[in-house]
Amino acid sequence: MKRFLVALGLVAAVLFLGLPLLGLLFRAPWSSMSTLLGSKELATSLRLSLVTSLSATVLAVVLGLPLAWALVRMRNGILRRGLLGLALLPMVLPPVVGGVALLLAFGRRGILGRLLDTWFGVSLAFTTAGAVMAATFVALPFFVLAAQSGLRAVDPRYIEAGRVLGVSGAANFARVTLAMARPALSAGVVVAWARALGEFGATVTFAGSLPGRTRTLPLAVYLALDSRPEAAIALSIVLLAVSVAVLALLRDRWLASPLAPQSTPLS
């Protein structure tokens, strides 16, 4: 009985996840695919998507690593819980709301954006930097969550051993702590990047949609759906292929299989 229920659930899950993929592939305009793939629209939005999602991933690591480290080291008091809630908020916030929140902070009339505008004449909305910010905002929690669990799992005795062996604090952190947490950190990088690549709501709200500047691939798909559904399907397939390719590449190149049990680094 138990085995039957598992099998039933498995079939349902596979169908649920697989059928939309099949739908995309069946409805794809294969005959006109080469024209659609050679279009300037695709090249522009794909390049922009790669630039913004990769920049957002780098930012998520730069901002997320200290945050994750602080969460690991802090006592589990109200301060830590508040910080954790803040770090994870973009995960539960609808991205469109995130976009509005970004506007209210960094927009021309926003808390900080107003100062940026009057002091430096800098405005982030409608810029590629704004699209990167939107993607970072939604991707950051995914990295923090993964990094936090990875860093927490590092046995303090290894860090202590490094200290006894005379390794300086920074080097110890880099060569022991980060090295041991690498599988989890890598997994965090990958999910953060995937989230950034697929980002739509916060971007369209905060950064708008201009070809070559802020219209990333998901935005191009959404717009094309209005009047050129074939182009939308073609763009979606490209987005799908890029994600699969990059994930496969990352996995082979420098992911020490994040899903496998952690290796013992001192061996």
Added chain:
Amino acid sequence: MFAASSLERVLTDWTPRLEAKLGVQLSLSFGSSPVVARQVVEGAPADVLITADRRSMQIATQAAAVGPRSVVARNRLALVVQSGNPDRIESVQELARRDLKVVLCDPDVPCGRLAAALLAKAGVAVNPVSLEENVSAAVAKVELGEADATIAYGSDVHTRRKDLAAVPLPEAEDRELEAVYPAGVVTRGRQRAAAQRLIELLVSPEGTAVFVRAGFLAP
């Protein structure tokens, strides 16, 4: 009733009275015109379809998903700025100013197609900071203060928008540049009789008065 998103406010406000008159319960679903038209073609449970352009309606009529149509209203383009017009934008020509942030609808959707035609007719070259997917998103950018101006519909500035103002746009007084709202009964709908009565109500003088009060033009 599946309708173009620019009708959302007027139809939502109107619904209780329409329901009382027709003795049926109305459910409304909004989206950009080509999207709602395609939903009806793909078999969405609709009885009435109203789009903001004839081109989108053709998607449904060519698939024989919608019967005869009647135009229920028109909408004229409007130059929308922040309330009080802080940037002193007096005409559409000024949208070419380098110091302005202008958002437009993308030419793929009706409001963008009409706006592009208007700008071409006026001979104005605009460098928009964003090309939005629907008219509400374009107006929202101005409302939030992020953009200085956009070209939307008269009905967008007409009601309840205290953060917005309209600049006179004589160039828009041209039948060719007006949005047209055709309505039709969905052929596979389950309430075709009620749908027909609903459309008759929308095109009646009483219905036209409601549209005009909401900033639309009479059909």
